[in-house]
Amino acid sequence: MNEGIPEKVIIVEGKSDKTKVKNIIREPVEIICTNGTISITKLDELIDTLFDKDVYILVDADSAGEKLRKQFKREFPEAEHLYIDRMYREVATAPEHHLATVLLGANIDVYTQYLDR
Template identity: 85%
Template sequence: MTRELTEKVIIVEGKSDKRKVKSIIREPVEIICTNGTIGLSKLDELIDTLIDKDVYILVDADSAGDKLRRQFKRELPEAEHLYIDKMYREVATAPEHHLATVLIGADIDIYTEYLDRG
């Protein structure tokens, strides 16, 4: 499969995280909400849909986010994990310029004006 055809998927915890990330990204990226925790059967279903896709995990820097991240590391080891600074704690409340920097570091195309806001 060529790189151009590979789809990118970002997994976040909540709808507010999804809205925030979606507003920063310029390229077509599927953003999936886990709505916090995710059961094993639901996770297995999700993993089946992620075959041949570039998967990024972007969750809050808190205990619930850490638990979810560990689950994905175990069940989907090929996913790339993106981290926000612990001082912001939540993806939804992190400044746009910080999220833009995190996303561009993962080679995700963002609206560059978000980099200027820092």
């Protein structure tokens, strides 16, 4: 493991998702925004840079998020998919404790205060 270079990568849709997740995570994790959609060319470039990392997909529980998730499942089947509860719909609006639980379930170290309800 290279010191200072994150071995884990979380792919989210937007900047607000990135900010929310970043505040909860305790370990060095690279968080990449797709800004909602991603072209096949951009996706291929991204996959080339991520081949040796643990990649997690965390997108909204809506039609745009599902479309993006399907694209990643097809083009990058090695990635692990993390799901928020459908009742929250968006990563950015999901409660911190819910996101912390989802991330912890994927062996991503989170600040313990977010695990309290």
